[in-house]
Amino acid sequence: MVTATFRFYEELNDFLARPLRRQSFSCACARDATAKHMIEALGVPHTEVELILVNGESVGFDHPLKDGDRVAVYPKFEALDIRPLLRVRERPLRVLRFIADAHLGGLAQLLRLAGFDTLYDNHYADARIEALALDEARIVLTRDRELLKRRTITHGCYVRALKPEAQLREIFRRLDLGSSAHPFRLCLTCNVPLRRISKDEAVGRAPEGVLERHSQFVTCDVCRRVFWEGSHWKRMRALMDSVTDGATDHVKDSAKRR
Ligand SMILES: [Zn+2]
Numbered sequence: 001m002v003t004a005t006f007r008f009y010e011e012l013n014d015f016l017a018r019p020l021r022r023q024s025f026s027c028a029c030a031r032d033a034t035a036k037h038m039i040e041a042l043g044v045p046h047t048e049v050e051l052i053l054v055n056g057e058s059v060g061f062d063h064p065l066k067d068g069d070r071v072a073v074y075p076k077f078e079a080l081d082i083r084p085l086l087r088v089r090e091r092p093l094r095v096l097r098f099i100a101d102a103h104l105g106g107l108a109q110l111l112r113l114a115g116f117d118t119l120y121d122n123h124y125a126d127a128r129i130e131a132l133a134l135d136e137a138r139i140v141l142t143r144d145r146e147l148l149k150r151r152t153i154t155h156g157c158y159v160r161a162l163k164p165e166a167q168l169r170e171i172f173r174r175l176d177l178g179s180s181a182h183p184f185r186l187c188l189t190c191n192v193p194l195r196r197i198s199k200d201e202a203v204g205r206a207p208e209g210v211l212e213r214h215s216q217f218v219t220c221d222v223c224r225r226v227f228w229e230g231s232h233w234k235r236m237r238a239l240m241d242s243v244t245d246g247a248t249d250h251v252k253d254s255a256k257r258r
Contacts, residue, residue: 106164115182
């Protein structure tokens with residue numbers, strides 16, 4: 001047996017048993033246990049971890065723990081610059097794509113609204129989510145920490161908020177999505193790009209009154225529905241502006257110029 005001392009920082013404490021939060025504690029580890037093995041055994045999904053220091057040196061997930069090691073575990077940082085230190089993942093995912101678990105249908109729709117390719121199906125089993133995340137390099141979004149402990153899931157987010165809009169704000173803040181958002185690009189139902197169509201093409205597919213009042217239309221080539229900038233669009237626009245904090249102004253401006 002090996003005994004190491006652990007200290008978890010910031011929101012990682014939420015995953016620990018109450019007596020272990022926000023303080024150093026000793027823990028017996030199996031011989032040959034790795035940092036990742038012990039962190040997950042204590043209840044913290046490895047996908048939530050950004051940096052591990054053992055005796056002050058940054059290490060990877062596979063680092064074997066020795067007797068007397070002092071292990072400090074940090075979440076994804078928002079403000080503190082840790083670039084000089086080795087992060088546990090070599091490089092971030094280049095294109096941000098998501099897969100949401102069965103309980104996050106509302107969040108999945110809002111991420112699509114913001115332009116992020118997000119798979120969602122309330123019949124996905126955990127093994128299917130794991131396979132899709134690996135094959136398509138998708139970030140797993142879930143409120144099930146057991147799912148994030150699966151071996152091949154390398155990028156995941158444990159969603160803390162309960163309501164879709166709050167979840168969207170949380171994910172935007174934690175993954176710094178504001179500058180990558182591209183609202184009104186995808187069909188909220190089908191997760192595929194929308195296509196601009198002429199008013200003539202919209203005839204017979206949108207109500208007469210709408211055709212009189214609007215000149216811009218888009219359609220989804222999968223579900224064949226037609227969309228326009230009506231009152232629902234205005235509510236969605238306000239939500240997008242509030243989460244992106246003006247970061248998509250350039251998108252709006254270029255849309256106006258077209
Ligand atoms: Zn569609």
